[in-house]
Amino acid sequence: MRTQSALSLEYVPAAITATSMGVPVNPTGDPVSFAFTVGAARPATGDWKAGSWDGTQPRTPGNAYIAHCLVGPGGTVTLSAGKYTMWVRITDNPEIPVIPFGLLNIT
Numbered sequence: 001m002r003t004q005s006a007l008s009l010e011y012v013p014a015a016i017t018a019t020s021m022g023v024p025v026n027p028t029g030d031p032v033s034f035a036f037t038v039g040a041a042r043p044a045t046g047d048w049k050a051g052s053w054d055g056t057q058p059r060t061p062g063n064a065y066i067a068h069c070l071v072g073p074g075g076t077v078t079l080s081a082g083k084y085t086m087w088v089r090i091t092d093n094p095e096i097p098v099i100p101f102g103l104l105n106i107t
Contacts, residue, residue, distance in 0.1 A: 001103040006081050009072035013054065014088045014101045015064035027065055028053040031091045034069035036077060036084040036104060043087050043098070049077045051088065071104070079106045 004010055012034070018027040032051040035043035054066040067088055070076045084104045090097055 001083075001105050002086075003105040003107060004071065006079065006106050007073065009070065009075050011054070011068040012071045012086065012104060013066050013068045014051075014086070014099075015059070015062070016067050016088065016090065016099075017062065017064050018090075024058075024063060026056065026058075027090055027092070028056045032067040033089045033091075034067075034077070035087040035089070036071075036079055037087065038082060038084060040085060043089075047087075048089060051076075079104070081106050 002012065016027055018025050032053060033048040034051045035047040037043055037047060049069060051067050051069040054068050058065055071079060084106065085100055086102050086104050088099050088101055
């Protein structure tokens with residue numbers, strides 16, 4: 001679980017690995033979005049907020065690409081104190097995976 005103060009403005013990262021027919025691919029050309037839901041609720045259409053990629057090269061170890069969303073006052077999304085499930089959505093063609101990737105505790 002990641003913890004962040006409600007007063008803080010920070011990028012919340014998600015490590016993404018992608019493959020096509022078993023071969024690693026670079027997903028950074030695809031749009032990425034984030035949703036933060038209370039408890040285990042699934043995101044609704046209006047919950048999705050724009051994310052971005054932190055560079056176009058994979059990170060080691062594991063060769064994951066980093067997607068992120070700016071969370072906090074003045075950011076892409078401002079959350080009040082509570083625990084949220086973090087979701088990431090990558091819009092590719094034809095696939096559009098929606099992945100829960102952990103919990104965010106706003107204090």
